[in-house]
Amino acid sequence: MRPYAVTGGRTHPVSGRFDLISLIQTTQLPPDQRHGLSPEHLGILELCRNLMSVAEVSAHLDLPLGAVRVLLGDLLVRRLVEVWDPAPPVITHDDRTLEEVLNGLRAL
Amino acid sequence: MGSERSDQAGRRVPTAVKILIAGGFGVGKTTLVGSVSETRALTTEEDLSERGIGVDDTSGVGDKTTTTVVMDFGRITISDDLALYLFGTPGQNRFAFLWDELALGALGAVVLADTRRLADCFPSLDYFETRGTPFVVAVNCFDGARRYTTEQVRRALDLDPGTPVLLCDVRDRESSKRVLITLIEHVRTSSVAAVADAALPATAGR
Numbered sequence: 394m395r396p397y398a399v400t401g402g403r404t405h406p407v408s409g410r411f412d413l414i415s416l417i418q419t420t421q422l423p424p425d426q427r428h429g430l431s432p433e434h435l436g437i438l439e440l441c442r443n444l445m446s447v448a449e450v451s452a453h454l455d456l457p458l459g460a461v462r463v464l465l466g467d468l469l470v471r472r473l474v475e476v477w478d479p480a481p482p483v484i485t486h487d488d489r490t491l492e493e494v495l496n497g498l499r500a501l
Numbered sequence: 502m503g504s505e506r507s508d509q510a511g512r513r514v515p516t517a518v519k520i521l522i523a524g525g526f527g528v529g530k531t532t533l534v535g536s537v538s539e540t541r542a543l544t545t546e547e548d549l550s551e552r553g554i555g556v557d558d559t560s561g562v563g564d565k566t567t568t569t570v571v572m573d574f575g576r577i578t579i580s581d582d583l584a585l586y587l588f589g590t591p592g593q594n595r596f597a598f599l600w601d602e603l604a605l606g607a608l609g610a611v612v613l614a615d616t617r618r619l620a621d622c623f624p625s626l627d628y629f630e631t632r633g634t635p636f637v638v639a640v641n642c643f644d645g646a647r648r649y650t651t652e653q654v655r656r657a658l659d660l661d662p663g664t665p666v667l668l669c670d671v672r673d674r675e676s677s678k679r680v681l682i683t684l685i686e687h688v689r690t691s692s693v694a695a696v697a698d699a700a701l702p703a704t705a706g707r
Contacts (some may be wrong), residue, residue, distance in 0.1 A: 413586075413588070413602075413603070414515070414517040416584070418515070418615075436570065437581070444584070446517055446586060447524045448572075448574055449576065451545040452544055453543075455653055456545040456616045457545075457548045458545055458546065458548070459626075463696065475600065476519075477514060479516075479517055479606050480514070480516050484506055484516070485516065485606060486608065486692055488689065491689050491692075492533075493580065494579055495682060495685045496519065497577065497583070497585065498577070498685065499682060500685045501537070501577065
């Protein structure tokens with residue numbers, strides 16, 4: 394299938410910027426909010442019951458990033474997903490974060 | 502310095518951080534990502550033709566040119582709300598702008614080197630040095646490749662004395678782990694140094 398068929402030819406999301414490592418999680422909204430969604434939208438909602446980056450959504454659904462961003466934009470507008478964009482360096486490069494990363498790596 | 506990964510309600514905010522894995526073609530970037538990540542290396546595809554960037558596609562086939570760049574990456578879950586991503590950087594020079602996007606906010610980079618083709622990692626070194634991204638050089642010791650000491654490699658690459666150089670085997674999980682740990686330790690040291698530098702009054706010469 395042509396990748397942008399799943400977005401109806403749209404190449405830009407209606408909402409959100411969706412960095413490669415923006416984290417996505419499906420919200421707990423009732424199922425009636427899902428009316429009219431495509432199988433690909435539903436696939437994302439299923440996948441993102443666990444916290445997942447935009448890059449991972451793209452990899453697991455085998456869709457290019459551009460198409461994934463459009464689909465995520467649709468879901469964000471309906472508040473079906475929550476999005477956390479990458480934190481600024483003051484947080485990611487904070488000594489506590491770095492130490493947590495170090496400990497996590499050592500524990501692997 | 503008071504920065505907390507939590508929102509106003511005191512909820513911990515999920516945070517993702519990334520490390521770049523750079524180096525020449527075939528040096529073992531994807532192997533490193535796969536050996537230390539939770540799953541095999543994943544791939545994602547960025548469609549450059551949709552981004553309004555003048556990518557010179559010389560294929561000239563069809564009326565609409567499509568250029569895609571494939572990126573390998575992997576994930577290491579540090580905790581419930583902290584995920585570390587490793588991104589292999591696509592090698593081609595013409596994807597330089599994509600490097601900018603990848604490097605933005607990255608904790609640091611691993612530059613993989615192969616002593617049989619040392620020059621292949623020069624563009625990566627130049628890039629991270631210019632950008633001020635902390636990096637370590639990891640020499641992937643391929644079977645049968647002539648071994649050099651880290652000091653010989655450091656000299657050959659004309660590296661800053663503070664830049665860590667280590668030998669590794671990217672197929673080995675422990676070895677790849679050690680590369681990443683060395684990088685994060687280096688990042689911590691560099692940020693302490695950067696804070697100290699910023700605290701000093703501006704002086705001539707640096």
